[in-house]
Amino acid sequence: MKAFTSSLFRTSDSLSLFAAPSSSSFSSRTQISFPQRLFLCRAEIDGSVSLVNVPANLLVAEKEEAKAVLHMYLTSQGMNRLNAARKMKKLDLFIDHLLLRLHTVYKTRYLVGRELTTPEIRDALIPYLDELLEEHGDDFVEVLEYFPIPLVKDKSEETEQKVSSNDIENSTTRVSSIEPTTNTKKLTASRASNIGEPNLPPHVVYLEELGMERDVIKEVIRKFPAFAYYSLEGKIKPVVEFLLDLGIAKSDIPVIISKRPQLCGISLTENLIPTMAFLEDLGVDKKKWAKVIYRFPALLTYSRSKLQSTVDYFYELGLSSQDVGKVLTRYPSIISYSVEEKLRPTAQYFDSIGVNPAVLMSRCPQAFGLSIETSLKPVTEFFLQKGYHIADFALMASRYGALYTFSVEDNLLPKWEYFLTMEYPKSELVKFPQYFGYSLEERIKPRYEIVKESAVRLLLNQVLSLSDEDFYKLLKRKVKKKNACA
Structure with a gap:
């Protein structure tokens, strides 16, 4: 935990949050002072910030987006989504403060009546939250929850002590014209009911x-x-x-x-179009934007730093620029995965069983979105239990990474059991693991029954991968050759 030193309490760089206490009631409290920059977005008499002329509907919308940014930030720091949602209910004062900060950062935008875009709100708040996290370390969440009340550090009866409403009024100014803590839900509900x-x-x-x-x-x-x-x-x-x-x-x-x-x-000229150009430079096929956006519209709402960090990891894996472009075009939702929490651990698992992560990423990026414990390991263990060596399975997975996307019970097992009746050696699946991607009832069984009735032998690949026309042409040639030799 980051230690709080006396430097945090210097009069020169912090504001007093409370009037001097008349008794020693706060003597055992450790106060977290907030630097002056934390209060830069207060409404001041000098007119530096004025919210009076900002339409109420914009204030409510901006507050909702500020809440979304804060929730996203808490989850990015390791808090699960449910706990983050619960914590958000206790952060109304701090969320109000974030809203006021927006109106300081973008003061000129309001003067000309321009609405803030989602990326602008995010770009203003995330660096600020980063600064607070760096300053307060493990106490970050408590700082937000107690804002602007000094954090109680000692577990004593005084921990339960409530600060009077007069103390809070003396400590900070909440802009009453916003009224987000009491009216936001009512206004939103009203909009929805209308x-x-x-x-x-x-x-x-x-x-x-x-x-x-x-x-x-x-x-x-x-x-x-x-x-x-x-x-x-x-x-x-x-x-x-x-x-x-x-x-x-x-x-x-x-x-x-x-x-x-x-x-x-999102602003078209300032955010959306530049982001698309940035992604095109990374290799996204500009001719396929319609498909890319339909598959994963969130791609255009991510920050440049998030996009670049994921692409940098692709290069670290060993993907070529051409492969990166193909991955982003074919499976754009890969951008939503955390590099450190999802992509890197998954790549390490594949590497541990002999599967080249770069090859698998380029051929089947969706495999990197699966759970290691509940999806990847069961598939690997299924084939090992069927007698395949780990090197053979690694070859199968590299050739056909979609194996990992199939259910063991609903897909792999019934097709395996039918394969055992097809009189092929197990090595045939190492050569052609795509077998598991075909429909058992509509492709595998009908085609194989035709081959059996013809009394000829075809490779598994020839049985399944050829078009109907080519399949019957090949079958006819095989039968003709067999008859000629008879």
Whole structure:
């Protein structure tokens, strides 16, 4: 745990949070003082920040996005999503503070009436949270929870002592015009309930015209409340029209928005288009943007640093620039995986059993999204139990990484049992592990029965991988040759 030293309490770089106590009631408390920069976004009389003229709907939307950023940050530091959601309920004061900080950082944007985009909010808050984490170390979460009250360090009766409301008023200024802690849920609920009324909000009418079901719109707002406050003309419509221009079908727009409503909070000229250009430089096929965005619209909402760090790891694995481009195009959701918590441990597992992680990544990147314990190990153990050496299985997995995406009980086992009746040596599966990718009832059994009736022998690859036309041509030649030799 990062130690708090006397330097944290210097009068020159911190603000007093409380009036001098009249008794020794706080004598055993260890106070965490907050540096002045923590309070730069207070509303001051000198007019440095004014929220009076900011529309209430924008304040609510920005607060929801600030909450989303903070929740994401807590999970990125190792807190699971459920605990992070519970902790967020205790951080209203700090979230208000983050909102005020936004209005200081982007003061000029508000002066010209410009809405903040999702990346702008994220870019302003994440570096600030990084600074607080670096300063307070293991006490980071407690600092946020007790904001702006000094953290109680000693476990005594005084730990339960409540600070009076007068002390809190003296310690900091909450801007009453925002009222996010009491009204945010009511306002959001009101927006969602209004969807069922005759006079629908214009963005709801627009989305319904695109084919988006009203229940889906309600669900989007429930999961991402800020969407209810997005401007139709300023945010939603420009993004939708841009997606249509890329070649995305109108019928796919509702799916994309429901998957990632934050996409509509991104500025086209300042964020979305530059991010696409950045990804194209990394190898994403510009001709396939429609498919890429439909598969994983969240790709365009990640920060440049996140995108670059994942790509850097691909190079570290040994992928070529061409392979990187193919991976990002074919399986863009790979970007959502943490390098240290997901990609690297999975690559280390593959390496430990003799499978080249770079080869597997280029051929089957989705294998890196599977759980090592519940998906990868059971598949490996299944083939080892069937008598294959680890080197043979490593060859099978390298040739056909999709093996790891199949269920042992529902796919591998029934196809294995049928394979044992096909009179092929087990080595045939080492040569052609793609066998497990074909339908047992619609491909494997019908084709093999035809081969048996013809009384000829074909390689497993020839039985399954050829088109119907080529399969029957080959079968005819084999039968003709057999008859000629008879």
